[in-house]
Amino acid sequence: MAYHLYYWPGIQGRGEFVRLALEDSGADYVDVARQPGGMAEMVELMMGDHVAHPPFAPPFLKDGDVLVGQTAAILLYLAPRLDLAPTDEAGRLWVHQLQLTIADVVAEAHDSHHPIAASLYYDDQKPEAHRRAKEFRDDRIPTFLNWFERVLAPHIFLAGDQLTYADLSLFQLVEGLTYAFPRATARALAQTPRVVALHDTVAQRPRLRAYLDSRRRLPFNTEDVFRHYPELDA
């Protein structure tokens, strides 16, 4: 039976980390909220009184009777089914730890344009975004990418010689940062050649390449978690 992925239609967002795992594995899945009637089904699973494990927010995944939210937890669930992580406990946890660190960067990338509240418009928090984005691009982007560079030093992939979902997610992080902060990210990537090499290796995987070239891959835009506002890049 197909996996059912629930996420906001129209953006890559956090859902994209799950999509990449499903697409790279050739898994059968439905991107429910992009189908007719899908948004109502998504809201019902979040709000319905009969739902035993209601997710706080999208993305979430339904696999038969199992409903799981939080991007990193979804990937933890999918990994053994899609062969995207080691099967030993320490290896599995390490990949999860990498994913949680990527999630931290993603949250910071979001807050670089929404430092006051996600519920307000960017236009309502531009001076604050200007300050926060400067810290993010001058300090946080290099700090995080340098850490991933160090992790990659002994291996091609983050957790060894086999690709895991954390590698797909690091690819997506580089994509998102490059879209949102092209100048700052290029500067940081000039210092992290292993991160660049990993990104390029992932981009050439046949199933992923086919996905990226398809209409299923939504374009980045300024409703997304990663947003390009030229005034925030420098």
Next chain:
Amino acid sequence: MAYHLYYWPGIQGRGEFVRLALEDSGADYVDVARQPGGMAEMVELMMGDHVAHPPFAPPFLKDGDVLVGQTAAILLYLAPRLDLAPTDEAGRLWVHQLQLTIADVVAEAHDSHHPIAASLYYDDQKPEAHRRAKEFRDDRIPTFLNWFERVLAPHIFLAGDQLTYADLSLFQLVEGLTYAFPRATARALAQTPRVVALHDTVAQRPRLRAYLDSRRRLPFNTEDVFRHYPELDA
């Protein structure tokens, strides 16, 4: 062999979620950075070239050869060893999902006083903190606590009739929010009686009570993730 917990000495912070799990279980552990020479050992594990799985940041846990970082991942690792989560996959993931949602609130609580950068002082970002804290206390605190209230509706504990580490963490979240935003949190808790009841139940657990009354429990302070600045509460 004792678990070795590594976290900044002097604050509860994210390390406290791990401490509560260890303390409530009566587990044997060393809070390494609070011992003589412990800080150097902590830094070495983060920076040493020989470390295969270097944590990005504290807290992290060492258990023999296993080194695991990220608060939620540490608790995922400890849960089966301390009997603090269901053993079936769906139950285990649900508790982890709850923990990741608590981690999201904790990150937002931190950013309420540091909306621009963790590397700057609070005094360098007071106007921005004033705005973000208002959104946090008026919108986010009630939104999150109402969600936990709903999850608690059919049970005493978050994941059923047995306590899990997510319950200990929700206790700590209520403690932290009450310290940092006493007025706003009291207003939200007046609408979430099940959250209050869970907090009070956890506080009466004998081993946890003994810990809270001991010198091992550090007081909250304004170097911590949860900070009380009266001007940010209203």
